[in-house]
Amino acid sequence: MKLPWNDPCSNKFATTIGLITSNGRYGNDIMACEWTHHISYDPGLIAISLGPTKATVKNIKISKEFGVNLCALDQSVIASVAGGYSGINYNKIEALKELGFEFYQAKKIKSLMLDRASLNVECKLIREIKFGDHIMFIGEVVYAVQNPEKKSLIYHDRKYWSLQSLVKPSQQERERIRKIVEKHRR
Numbered sequence: 001m002k003l004p005w006n007d008p009c010s011n012k013f014a015t016t017i018g019l020i021t022s023n024g025r026y027g028n029d030i031m032a033c034e035w036t037h038h039i040s041y042d043p044g045l046i047a048i049s050l051g052p053t054k055a056t057v058k059n060i061k062i063s064k065e066f067g068v069n070l071c072a073l074d075q076s077v078i079a080s081v082a083g084g085y086s087g088i089n090y091n092k093i094e095a096l097k098e099l100g101f102e103f104y105q106a107k108k109i110k111s112l113m114l115d116r117a118s119l120n121v122e123c124k125l126i127r128e129i130k131f132g133d134h135i136m137f138i139g140e141v142v143y144a145v146q147n148p149e150k151k152s153l154i155y156h157d158r159k160y161w162s163l164q165s166l167v168k169p170s171q172q173e174r175e176r177i178r179k180i181v182e183k184h185r186r
């Protein structure tokens with residue numbers, strides 16, 4: 001069966017937003033990608049799933065590399081611009097610069113990276129796999145830096161959110177849970 005965009009079931013997922021930077025056929029570009037996932041520690045691998053018509057896809061197919069900039073809480077405007085316009089018709093990087101956001105040259109790849117993101121990761125493409133109606137690009141991490149002052153913005157139910165940690169159960173309650181689980185050890 002299908003699980004389409006904007007279906008109430010699809011909207012139950014909560015993700016961070018990868019702002020994917022690339023440099024290729026369409027020059028420097030940035031797109032919003034909720035399907036951005038850390039999938040291996042050693043080596044560090046990141047998977048991004050992109051619709052085949054995106055300018056970013058054409059860029060990555062040529063350059064074989066991409067930047068992952070995790071959107072910070074105060075950068076929702078970037079997610080909306082990067083996710084609402086295509087690099088085929090718009091120079092989003094210049095528009096975002098005019099809106100006051102800054103970019104810097106990546107260290108190990110040719111893309112620009114977003115300043116003041118919660119995480120900046122430079123990736124070299126190692127695999128490209130078509131899954132259903134999207135293409136998954138898997139990148140090996142060649143450089144990563146995080147910003148300790150920034151929290152990642154969350155995307156859920158087509159809205160932007162901030163994370164709030166839950167209060168842990170009391171020590172007594174955790175002890176009760178531990179005893180019950182221990183009773184069921186195989």
Ligand SMILES: Cc1cc2nc3c(=O)[nH]c(=O)nc-3n(C[C@H](O)[C@H](O)[C@H](O)COP(=O)(O)O)c2cc1C
Binds near residue numbers: 054087
């Ligand atoms: C919050 C948000 C999340 C998005 N996530 C994805 C995604 O995971 N995969 C995808 O292909 N498009 C996603 N999009 C849509 C693309 O960002 C959009 O089509 C963009 O215009 C593509 O830019 P490009 O053509 O310059 O590459 C998302 C859009 C928004 C607003």
